[in-house]
Amino acid sequence: MSIIVEQLTRRFSPGGSPAVADVSFHAPKGAITSLLGPSGAGKSTLLRLIAGLEVPDVGRVLIDGVDCTSLPVQQRNVGVVFQSYALFRHMTVRENIAFGLNVRKLPREQVEARVDEMLRLVQLEALGGRHPGQLSGGQRQRVAFARALAIRPRVLLLDEPFGALDTRVREELREWLHALHESTGLTTLLVTHDQQEALEISQHVVVMSEGRMAQSGSPEDIYDRPLSPFVASFIGGASVLRGHVLEGRVAVGSLALAVPPAAREGEAVHAFVRPHDVKLARTVVGGRGLSPVMGTVERLKSVGGFVKVLLRLPSGDEVTVQVPRTEFDELGVTEGDAVHADVRTATVFVGDYAI
Numbered sequence: 001m002s003i004i005v006e007q008l009t010r011r012f013s014p015g016g017s018p019a020v021a022d023v024s025f026h027a028p029k030g031a032i033t034s035l036l037g038p039s040g041a042g043k044s045t046l047l048r049l050i051a052g053l054e055v056p057d058v059g060r061v062l063i064d065g066v067d068c069t070s071l072p073v074q075q076r077n078v079g080v081v082f083q084s085y086a087l088f089r090h091m092t093v094r095e096n097i098a099f100g101l102n103v104r105k106l107p108r109e110q111v112e113a114r115v116d117e118m119l120r121l122v123q124l125e126a127l128g129g130r131h132p133g134q135l136s137g138g139q140r141q142r143v144a145f146a147r148a149l150a151i152r153p154r155v156l157l158l159d160e161p162f163g164a165l166d167t168r169v170r171e172e173l174r175e176w177l178h179a180l181h182e183s184t185g186l187t188t189l190l191v192t193h194d195q196q197e198a199l200e201i202s203q204h205v206v207v208m209s210e211g212r213m214a215q216s217g218s219p220e221d222i223y224d225r226p227l228s229p230f231v232a233s234f235i236g237g238a239s240v241l242r243g244h245v246l247e248g249r250v251a252v253g254s255l256a257l258a259v260p261p262a263a264r265e266g267e268a269v270h271a272f273v274r275p276h277d278v279k280l281a282r283t284v285v286g287g288r289g290l291s292p293v294m295g296t297v298e299r300l301k302s303v304g305g306f307v308k309v310l311l312r313l314p315s316g317d318e319v320t321v322q323v324p325r326t327e328f329d330e331l332g333v334t335e336g337d338a339v340h341a342d343v344r345t346a347t348v349f350v351g352d353y354a355i
């Protein structure tokens, strides 16, 4: 069951800027599609429009080719999981999972069998008799998944389902969701502001910014071929270097990079450099990269297995470089030292823009 969204627009106040503006995309059948973007980008509103919890001003939602735009949420047959568990506190785990089945007035034996099946699927067989207050956050969220899946939804819609959990549980549940998806094969939409989560778990990514779709494609497309400065800066934590087109090259400080097509002499450019796309060296060793530049180590920050090096370039621009700890130890630099920075790759955009 694919999800197709056509020109969806939703404005909460007349004359105000739309929360979702003219968004169209296709979430492929059987895949996990992430809706990724910063806070306020319109991700949740978009998901709610697809679920039928919001009504669009303009546009259509098609699930498996059927126009659902005017159907109420109960008739769309979608499973929804929110960040806050939204479980019924006075009901046991079993009763929570059975809720949607009882609403649909299924015979008791069928309800019991389906609840057992769901408890097995989310690996909580032993906890069916507990109340939500007696579960960990991760377990509660698995119950929320079981409840959403119990009704055999056509698609699964997830709004930051792991947002309220600590990092370790979040990572565990990410793995768990991946396995769950492999076993159910359900078309899934996942709202997240966490690029790592989106790139790791999904086969398709829709990047949102200020209510609009900034880019959609595979995680590799989004990461390797950002189409706008916004996507280049939002994904991958790139540093931005300012420069201009000079004699057929992009001059960014003392770096000379390849000119993008259609760039004119003298035009302003911005080069986006990812933290692991720069190689540091004490001396120039026939750089493999675009061209080496001298920088000063301004700040060092050790983060687990790697060190973040903040470099100040002669142009005044700053570049953050991520160096594996073993490599950093061999390099042996301290704050204030001069180093050669070999920029291996950069994404260059021409012209003025606002991120």
Ligand SMILES: Nc1ncnc2c1ncn2[C@@H]1O[C@H](COP(=O)(O)OP(=O)(O)OP(=O)(O)O)[C@@H](O)[C@H]1O
Residues within 6 Å of the ligand: 012, 018, 019, 037, 038, 039, 040, 041, 042, 043, 044, 045, 046, 193
């Ligand atoms: N019910 C509402 N009434 C008025 N404005 C709303 C409502 N819901 C959302 N908005 C506004 O719409 C915009 C998009 O909000 P939305 O929650 O969809 O963004 P988001 O990308 O999901 O953000 P977050 O990651 O912080 O949840 C925001 O400016 C928000 O304030």
